[in-house]
Amino acid sequence: MMQTNDLHNRRRFIKTVAVTSAYSALLGKGWNHVLAAEVSLHSASTTGTLRLSISKFPALQVESGSIRLGLNPIRGNPPGGPMPNGPYYPIIINRGPNNTFFGLNSRCSHQLCAVDVMDPSSNEITCPCHGSGYAIDGKKIRGPATQSLSKYATAFDGNDLLTIQIPGLGYSVTATDVQPGAGPGARLKMQFAALRNVGYEIQWRASLEKEPVIVPFSRTADGGLNETVFTATTNTTAGIFIERQGEIGFCTVAVRVAEI
Ligand code: FES
Missing domain, CATH: 2.102.10.10 (Rieske [2Fe-2S] iron-sulphur domain)
Structure with a gap:
């Protein structure tokens, strides 16, 4: 349940989610290599930017x-x-x-x-x-x-940075508190439109200079946080639960991309 003294943090948190809602982790061949690219959402458009590190x-x-x-x-x-x-x-x-x-x-x-x-x-x-x-x-x-x-x-x-504009790749994410605060037990629900066979993961960075870390999630509000990739078999609205990593920071839904 959300408490009023968390409203301020909650609003600030949701704003940062909205700004950086669409990211893509480029995971290389086999879908499990190092992060190398990301997608960011253009405000007021459905175009996404694929950001690629040439190195x-x-x-x-x-x-x-x-x-x-x-x-x-x-x-x-x-x-x-x-x-x-x-x-x-x-x-x-x-x-x-x-x-x-x-x-x-x-x-x-x-x-x-x-x-x-x-x-x-x-x-x-x-x-x-x-x-x-x-x-x-x-x-x-x-x-x-x-x-x-x-x-x-x-x-x-x-x-080193190559950016590519991809129409239709942008998407929006909403985040709501399930249990307020940060750390163990503080849960946040992330909702986004998930497309068939596209793999999504949740990433967290404490600040924009930091490398993102992958955040495990659960499909239920109180389930174990033991999944890292959400892949839908049909177009759907995903609703997954993560433990909030800090009071401020950037939480993003990433699209996994691979060389194929
Ligand atoms: S589909 Fe490409 S040449 Fe026929």
Whole structure:
């Protein structure tokens, strides 16, 4: 039950949750490697920003490097697949000359297969289904596809941080006290729209300079805090419970992303 003397802290806490509600942990191959990317929510829009640390991706440290990132798995084989097994097509990221980067939607316009990463020897992307070809920037160079790959806006800070704007990736989170305070027994309920086969985790940082830590959660208000990944089998509203880590800080719902 919420007590009035906790209202101030509660309001402050919820505000920080709202500002930083959508994050993505890039966990590398196998979905369990080091945090390397995150998504932040644009206020008043559903566009999310994928933030990627280039140093975590050897392929992107050289010209003509290419990776494919999935927010959910893909399934199927040519000629009818692969296709996303969830709401998102993988994102292709290509590196060109002079610190240029291209973020592309892997959806082939021909019959909707997910295209492969770029071949560094030719700087071409080939669709595994019927051979359509695309240039480093997604432009169609060979059919049967009739259209280019769609591009995402990208920006590189010249050092290590690559940001990619992904429409439809932003989402909102609400947090309410179940038991007020902080530490053992102080529980917070996090609610957010969870999409099918997208893995979410809860992260906490005491301040923005700190690396986030993964917070275990329970699916019930008084259950054991023994889960770290929430994956829904259908689109749903997730309601999970965490122990509040401190009176102030940043609690985020992260989308897990993997190289696929
Ligand atoms: S789906 Fe046919 S070429 Fe890509």
